[in-house]
Amino acid sequence: MNPGNAYSKQQSRNNKELSKIDRDLFDFNQQTELWKTRDYMLRTTTARWITKRQPHICIVGAGVAGLRCADVLLDAGIKVTINEGRDRIGGRVCQKELHGHTVDLGPNWIHGTDHNPILDLANETKSVACSVGEVSATFDEKGDVMQQSRSDEFSGLMWGIISDAFKYSNETSAISPNRSLKDFFAEEVSNKEMSKEDKKVLLQMAEIWGGFIGDHVEHQSLKYFFLEECIDGENLFLSSTYKAILARIARKALQGATMNLSKSVSAIDTSRFSPSNFEVTVATEDGRAQVFDAVILTVPLGSLKRSQPILKPALTSRLLGAVNNISYGRLEKAFVSFDTAFWDQSEDASNSNDSSDSKPVFRHFLHPTYASSNPNSYDIGMMSLFSLPGGIVHPTLLFYVHGEFATEMTDMLAPYEPGSDLYNSSLSDFLSPYYSRLPNYDGESPKCRPRTLHATSWQKDRFAGFGSYTNFQIPNPPVNEGSDDYPHLDKDIEILRNGLPERGLWLAGEHTAPFIALGTVTGAYVSGERVGQRVAAWLEGRDEGIDSVKENVASQTGESGAKPTVQVGKGGKDGVSGVEM
Numbered sequence: 001m002n003p004g005n006a007y008s009k010q011q012s013r014n015n016k017e018l019s020k021i022d023r024d025l026f027d028f029n030q031q032t033e034l035w036k037t038r039d040y041m042l043r044t045t046t047a048r049w050i051t052k053r054q055p056h057i058c059i060v061g062a063g064v065a066g067l068r069c070a071d072v073l074l075d076a077g078i079k080v081t082i083n084e085g086r087d088r089i090g091g092r093v094c095q096k097e098l099h100g101h102t103v104d105l106g107p108n109w110i111h112g113t114d115h116n117p118i119l120d121l122a123n124e125t126k127s128v129a130c131s132v133g134e135v136s137a138t139f140d141e142k143g144d145v146m147q148q149s150r151s152d153e154f155s156g157l158m159w160g161i162i163s164d165a166f167k168y169s170n171e172t173s174a175i176s177p178n179r180s181l182k183d184f185f186a187e188e189v190s191n192k193e194m195s196k197e198d199k200k201v202l203l204q205m206a207e208i209w210g211g212f213i214g215d216h217v218e219h220q221s222l223k224y225f226f227l228e229e230c231i232d233g234e235n236l237f238l239s240s241t242y243k244a245i246l247a248r249i250a251r252k253a254l255q256g257a258t259m260n261l262s263k264s265v266s267a268i269d270t271s272r273f274s275p276s277n278f279e280v281t282v283a284t285e286d287g288r289a290q291v292f293d294a295v296i297l298t299v300p301l302g303s304l305k306r307s308q309p310i311l312k313p314a315l316t317s318r319l320l321g322a323v324n325n326i327s328y329g330r331l332e333k334a335f336v337s338f339d340t341a342f343w344d345q346s347e348d349a350s351n352s353n354d355s356s357d358s359k360p361v362f363r364h365f366l367h368p369t370y371a372s373s374n375p376n377s378y379d380i381g382m383m384s385l386f387s388l389p390g391g392i393v394h395p396t397l398l399f400y401v402h403g404e405f406a407t408e409m410t411d412m413l414a415p416y417e418p419g420s421d422l423y424n425s426s427l428s429d430f431l432s433p434y435y436s437r438l439p440n441y442d443g444e445s446p447k448c449r450p451r452t453l454h455a456t457s458w459q460k461d462r463f464a465g466f467g468s469y470t471n472f473q474i475p476n477p478p479v480n481e482g483s484d485d486y487p488h489l490d491k492d493i494e495i496l497r498n499g500l501p502e503r504g505l506w507l508a509g510e511h512t513a514p515f516i517a518l519g520t521v522t523g524a525y526v527s528g529e530r531v532g533q534r535v536a537a538w539l540e541g542r543d544e545g546i547d548s549v550k551e552n553v554a555s556q557t558g559e560s561g562a563k564p565t566v567q568v569g570k571g572g573k574d575g576v577s578g579v580e581m
Contacts (some may be wrong), residue, residue, distance in 0.1 A: 008154035046149070053081050055539050056288070058282050060309070061298035061442045062253070063091025064246070064521055065508040065528035069296055070253035072532025078539065081255040081292070083284060084266035084530055085463045089250050092300070092464055093242050093521065097338035099452040103385070103392040104241045106456075111520045112231025118245065118522045119236070119530075125244035129236035130390040132383075136362035141204065141377070143370045143437050154198075158205040159187045169225035177487050178478040181220035182206060183579045204366040207379040213471040214329025216403040224472040224489040231516050239385070239392040249525070259435040264463075267310040268295055270503040279506045283309075292506040293539075301463020301496075301511040302328040311505070319500065325475075326511065329519075331468040332406040334399040334455040338430060341386035341395040342447045343438035361387045363438075371433035378405035382434060397435055398430050401455075416453060427453045469509040491517065497527070501538065 039577045046409055055078050059066045062084035088094065092106040110118050110129055116454040122129045125369040137152040147156075156549050165184050169175065185206040209217045213228060220228070238245075253259065299308065304323045307314075315323065328360070344359070363382045385396040401409055409430060416423035428450055441448050458464045471491050479485050493515065499507040508531040513523025 007497045008353065009087070018280045029163055030144075030381045032416060054410045055278075055293045055533060056506065057079065057294055057296060058083065058280070058292040059074065059257075059296045059298060060268070061091060061296055061509075062086075062089040062250075062259065062261070062283070063509070064093055064249060065510070065512075065531075066296070066298040067246075067250045067529035068525050069508055069532040069535075070257045070528055072247070073536060074252055074256040076532075076536035077541075078536060081254070081260065081263050082253060082257050083260045083263040085262070087262045089254075089259070089261070092458070092469070093246050094242050095243050096454060097122055098335055098396065098454055099394070101385075101396065102241050102243065103335055103396065103398070104238065105333065107242060107521045108238050109235040110238060111517075111522060113233030113236065114231055114234070116522055117525055121236065121245045121248055122236075125248050127244050127452075128240035128392050130388055131234050132237050132361040132388065135360050136364060137360040138205075138436060139365045139366040139368070140201070141369050143365075143368060143433075144319060145437070148529045154202055154205050157192075157202055158289050161185055161206070162209065164188065165222065165225055166229055167241075169222055169228075171581060175223040176481075177221065177223050178474055180218050180474050181209065181222050181225055182218040182301045184222050185217070187437045198463040198503050201366070204379070205364075207366065208364055208381065210379065211331070211400045214331030214402050214406075215327070215471060215473065217329075219403075219473040220334060221472045221474045221487075221489070224487075227472050227493070227515055229516055230520065231522065237388065239388045239390050265309045265310060268297070268505065269312040270295075270505050271312055271498070274503040276329045278504060290575040294501075294535060296506045296508055297499075298508045298528065298537065299463075300328075300465030300467070300509060301326060301470050302467040303462070305465070308462065308465075316500065319495055321424065325487050325489060325492045326496075327471050327473040327517065328465060328467040329469050329471045330403055330406045330457060330459055332409060332456045334409070334427060335396055335453065336399070336450045337394070337396040337437060337452040338426070338447065338449070339395065340447050341384070341449055342442075342445070343384065343435075344386055357417070359387045360384075362433075365434050365437075368433065373430045373433065374405065375569075376404070376499050378403065380434060382407065399434070401429060409455060410459045413455055413457065414460060424450070424453045427455055471519065490515070497530075499531075501534070506535060 007177075031197075037145055057073055057078055059070055060072075064081050066082060067089065070082055090106075094105050095102050096105050110116060110122060115117050119129070121127075135147070135148075136151065136153075138146045138154065140146060141221060159186070165181055168184070187205060189202050192199065192200070192202075206213055206217050209220065213220055233475050250494040259452050259571060264285045265282055266282040266285045269283070272279040272281070273294075280292050280295045282292060282295060283289045289558055297304075297309075301323065303309075305328065312318065361384055364385075365382070367377045367379060369377050371377075373471055374380075383398040383400070384421060385398055386393045394453075409427075412426055412430065413423060418427065431453075435558050436443065436448075458468050475485070475487055479487065493512070496507055497512045499505055508524075508527045510517075510524040510526045510527065513520070513529075517523030558563045
């Protein structure tokens, strides 16, 4: 297997069928002609050939990016050690057994079907990925369900404005960085010929987008909204979970790499790295240290924000600025399982599959004023795992909770052991205002009493970076045009992609992905693959490796390409109709 580019540069120039991922990466590699770095790379290559020994790379983190990177490096004949702080692989991709069924606590969507390697892996592993359709139910602020025709009308209007916002963000440069998606919605709604009440409802529908980015819609940057778009095609829900896909991604790493679980890295010292001395020291929390030729750091963005692990010397000011500029989401999930799906009159999985196109898989609760556990009336989304096509169904409701409401939920549950009586009663009280409004609910009936409850707590998880995944928010406080802290989030992503190869330090993860795969499993996978290719090329002295350092120098001097061309769809990350956690 060639660890370099999957296609030749000349072919890629002439191939109009390239996926957006490959086009973005190809364009990224062509942005500069800083030939002075070629001398640097030739010197490092000479040092490698003189040593005549197998290179040894450390990967920090056994998530999707780290595992895919290890796969590529192992194929190139490179020795790989993976240090993972958890006692398992997968990172934010993980499952839990609930009431006899397996659920994904982290990602559970495949975002886009065009040229998506994760879909290929799903097909290879016979994982069940299904389209959930367009039908959803909407509850108004009083808790009354809207007529389906009215719900469909407002949903269509909402998605139309989202589509216009993507187009506007992608095609317009002169947008204030302080302008939010909520601002765009307000302007669009104000120009519509509809009643004051209908305008209020449509603005409340805009809050649904918070479930996609893991924070409130008034925080979403309009200027960089185009970075939230995903790969073309459908968003598919993995009803069989990511379990088999993760096992496939990890197979080679588990067989060929040294896998150190429960081995948290505390510090990485690159101070001795030079063209003639490939030496990066990795210290772990157990007090040990080991020297490698280079390190690939795949910890989440949230960890980098907290300087975990400690880097010696510290990140460059430009790279540190990129880490601080890009935001990290707050999406949590909550699961409530019952003995039967009381909300589905058929109470039969086969019937559920037959009529899935007309049944609402999603339910949205807009600005709920009736929930004492939600005094700020944050919206919340709910998905029925009993209404999925594909044959894998169970009587479980999946709630997507984001932003401040998610923080409140995790803080509320933090003192209690999951599964304890206090934990279950607290979570049930928190969510009952919503599931109690489903059809056929009877508080006195055993069928309507939760049997198993569980909520994620990514915001309390240091190995998840105390959050969910990358998003792009307006600056707080606001910034002035031309100020030193004026954000350039697209360039910041490119800076993260580059890493610090001149120090023997590379970065990978969903926060370093191509623009159309940021914040997704696909993004993590592709970023790990790409860094693996770059490191292998670097060690072999090929042009792709030389470009890696050239890219880094270019980014540090502020050179960058234009916005990518995207097609608008109902993208988003992995939550309500497609949210990354």
